[in-house]
Each structure stands twice: as C-alpha cells, then as structure tokens.
Amino acid sequence: MDSSQFPSEDDLKQKETVVEAKEEVSDEIDEKKENEPTIDENEKLLDELTQKNQELEDKYLRSQAEIQNMHQRFEKEQRQLLKYGGQKLAKEILPVIDNIERALQVEVTDDNGEQLKKGIELTLKSLNTALKNSDVTEIKAENQKFDPTIHQAIQTVPADDSHPADTVVSVLQKGYMIKDRVLRPSMVIVAN
Incomplete structure (x- = not known):
C-alpha cells in the first residue's frame, strides 16, 4: 500500500x-x-x-x-400700531382743543384782546391741521341721525318739526375719529 x-x-x-x-x-x-x-x-x-x-x-x-x-x-x-399710532397723542390733545374753542367764544372789546384772540385762532388752526394730517377727523353730529356707535346721548328733548325723533339737536362736546376708530364720541342732545 x-x-x-x-x-x-x-x-x-x-x-x-x-x-x-x-x-x-x-x-x-x-x-x-x-x-x-x-x-x-x-x-x-x-x-x-x-x-x-x-x-x-x-x-x-x-x-x-x-x-x-x-x-x-x-x-x-x-x-394696527402703524394705523393707529397717533391715537394716544390725539386723545390727549382733544381737551386742549376744547379749551381753546371755549376761549375763542369769549367776546373781546379791546385791541389787545383782539390780538390775543387772533393768536389763539392760529394755534387752533395749527392743531386742527396736525390732527387732520394724522387722519383724525371730527365726527359730524348736529342735525344728523343719532348713531350710538359715534354719539353719546347726554340729554333728550321732545321732537319737533325741525328735529324729528332720533336726530341730534345740538352738540355739547365734539367727537373725533382716527381713521375708522372712534377716539371720543360726540356728546349730544337728541330729539326723542
């Protein structure tokens, strides 16, 4: 093997x-x-x-x-901030405008008073222009139909021929809007 x-x-x-x-x-x-x-x-x-x-x-x-x-x-x-940016300032200016308008309602008799009144009128005109430039407008109220969204009824009087029911008879304090928002409603007397 x-x-x-x-x-x-x-x-x-x-x-x-x-x-x-x-x-x-x-x-x-x-x-x-x-x-x-x-x-x-x-x-x-x-x-x-x-x-x-x-x-x-x-x-x-x-x-x-x-x-x-x-x-x-x-x-x-x-x-919203851009659209209503001047709202706070406008609200603070409105009472100043009210006071200036009240001051202009006072009658003056002497030349100094007349000069002062013209200066106040120019100041009011400047303020109103500034508000207008900031899109703040006055709410038209007198002889308008009462609208609770823009008017605040302070008093009512009976309706007559010249003022039908739910019509603003007189304005006690002007109201203002900024664009489409109410800054302050108009304080009004309404025919009822």
Missing part, C-alpha cells in the same frame, strides 16, 4: 481544526438566529416606529402652524 493514500497526522489535525471551526461558526449562526427577532416581533417594532414617526410629524405640523399663526398675529399688531 501506498502511504500517500492515507492522510498524514497533520492532515488529520487540519481536518479536525476545520470541522471544529465549522461547528463553532454553526453554533454562532444558531445563537444569532435565536437572538434575532421573529417576523412578528419585527412587524410590531415597525408598527411602533411608524406610530412614533406619525406622532412626531403631527407635532411638527402643529408647531409650524402655531409659528405661522404667531407670525400673522404679529403682522396684524404691527399694522
């Missing part, structure tokens, strides 16, 4: 090592398979992740909508 037909001891050891390595790899594969989730577990995990993703997407969309709403509110407030 030929000795080449029989494996040598080294060949046998090598084969043994290969078999052992195969067994170890096979054991590792089996162990990994045991630790891997099943198809049902994978589907459950996928469902959970999908649900979390949808919740996060919903929160994101809500946040974006809230940011957009806040931006729109801010822009509206800015427009």
